[in-house]
Amino acid sequence: MPRWFALEPADAGLFDSAPHVFRYEKHYDADPAQVWESLQSDESLSAWGSTVSSLTWTSPRPFGIGTTRTVGLGPAQVHERFFRWEEGSGYGFYVYEANAPLFRRFAEDYRVEPDGTGTKFTWLVAIEPVGAMRLPFRLLAPLVKAGFGRMASDGTKYFAAR
Template identity: 80%
Template sequence: MLHGMTRWFALESADAGFFDTAPHVFRYEKHYDATPAQVWESLQSDESLSAWGKTVGSLTWTSPRPFGVGTTREVGTGPTRVHERFYSWDEGSGYAFYVYEANVPIFRRFAEDYRVEPEGTGTRFTWLVAIEPAGVMRWPFKLLAPVVKSGFGRMAADGERYFAAR
């Protein structure tokens, strides 16, 4: 489908404070068998998370390098596509973004935060996902939250396998 035919739904912006107020916050902590530099290199590479496994189907950076605050990208998981804008970029140790548009009208606000820290000879990867569903989705989302959480959890596990295989 041509990009021009996709209907996009605007979301409200979010920042670090949203992780304290969002109705749904999912937290994942994993140990990766790679140095923080290697994990960071992967996170900001052209493929980024889509290289880790099949959970993220497509990922396109829509800003030129060098990346930083204000950088944008388009990410697809299954039929859902989102446009992300980075509001935080700590070179080598983490970044965070909010979704400003999605092709499905199910979110009011959506943000993610990634942290990369040394842990022994590897890396402690901490990932937060904060979601405020759109009004009509509040109740259905409450019921679906465990499913959504485990879906995102697959991506964190993809990373474990990806780095273990290197």
């Protein structure tokens, strides 16, 4: 059983104050209802590609503010709690525990909007590393940003194939 490290709670304010905020905007060839259905499905992002290796909702449906889930990215695992849930248009969550002591606070926000015949998907990732990781993270931030960008690109391929 993995050891868990507690992170500090976060809310939407972290997207304005975190030392590292990554923003991704993608157009998906699917209507917003399809993208939303995928995001809150049992597989969610793990269906889009291999970047997310596992995803388990740990709260019962219907989902909303306070919903929790566990997400795996290879050996890294996190427990997430949702602080924003707008049915059909997006959600935001923060990581409250991780199996590695890398972050002080970590949050993500997903928005789904109509965009012509498809969907505009906007994704924000806000990261505040723990003190000892500030300098290494600053050096590794471009690689971390590219890794998250791969997940957003996985969505482009996923919806184009549907």
